[in-house]
Amino acid sequence: MKCLVYSLIFLLGFILNAQQYNYTQLKQGIVVVQQNNFNYSNNSGLNLIAGAIDAFRNSWKDNKKRERNIAKAQAQLDLIKQKYSEIENYPDKIENGWHLVIVTDNYNYCAQAKVFTDNNRIQKFILDNYSQFDIPFDIISPIKNAKSMLSLHLSEDITDTVEVYFMSDLDAPNITAKPLEPGYVCFWSDLKKAKSVKIWLDKKYYGELDKRFEDGKPDCFEFGTISLALKPGTYQFKGAGRGTISWEGTIKIKENQCLTYMLNKENRR
Known part of the structure; x- marks a missing residue:
């Protein structure tokens, strides 16, 4: 009986996690078409390359x-x-x-x-x-x-x-792997006060959500989300709504995939 209960708890947790975040494989052509729907400051990409240049020099x-x-x-x-x-x-x-x-x-x-x-x-x-x-x-x-x-x-x-x-x-021809392509993250919420939710990634502020999604998960790049193009790797994110509600965690960005991450009461801090 205990095994059955533990199995049900594990399954419920798995389902909740799947609802809160999942990855979608993207085709580059779709990304190019939909980039105009990125809901974040155009300066964010410039800031990332400026940081890379500072490190390089x-x-x-x-x-x-x-x-x-x-x-x-x-x-x-x-x-x-x-x-x-x-x-x-x-x-x-x-x-x-x-x-x-x-x-x-x-x-x-x-x-x-x-x-x-x-x-x-x-x-x-x-x-x-x-x-x-x-x-x-x-x-x-x-x-x-x-x-x-x-x-x-x-x-x-x-x-x-x-x-x-x-x-x-110098000793022999040495062809290396091509540079990494970007991955993407898409933050969204079904909360009534979704518009008050602010997003930080690696301590950099990216803005507020523009919309509440009541009818299910939005697509990557959809208006109302905060969608970011990032170098594949691991990042720390933070979200904060009105009052004491907040979110923190680690996300993994994968090449040519979009991580959709829902912020709601079930996965808050």
Whole structure:
């Protein structure tokens, strides 16, 4: 009898969880069409790439952190250049495809990036292994001896001249996996006061829900939800309604999938 009761409790919990959040596989074409329905500030995507650029360039506001990371980058650069100079025979060309490279401005940073090459020329430059962090650039010098020089247009005000080293391809061609595609999260609520529910993700505020969904789960990107495009990974979220009602938890963003997450009285804190 006890086993039956425990089984029923487990099943009930599973059903409730399934109702509160689930993943939907998305086709990229549908995402492109529906992106205009994202109900969040257009600045959120810009803030994410700005943060990635700051990390890439060691442009930290904390002076001690910046100096510590620059010193580390300079030590790494010495090792990279030493290894590069010891090569006797450089590859004649770099194979077409995605490559993991070392990028440096020869002072502030020595960081990894991914580039796509075709016909021995760099065609795409990606930060943080995330397809949405696609940086425009001009080629100053083409690939020769497994090295190239680019002018990166990191923002309207920042253009860096960098050297790109194909260190992973010095001994043999080394094609790597393509950068990650975005995943999505869609917050919604069936509460009467859903419009008062505010959402934070990793301590960043993204706004309030615009609508109460009384007739069931909405689609991803539907008006009234807070829908976000994010790099796949784990994030901490917080929701807060009127009074003392609130939600906290961890969500996992999966590539090309949308997590719909319901905020109601059953799963509040």
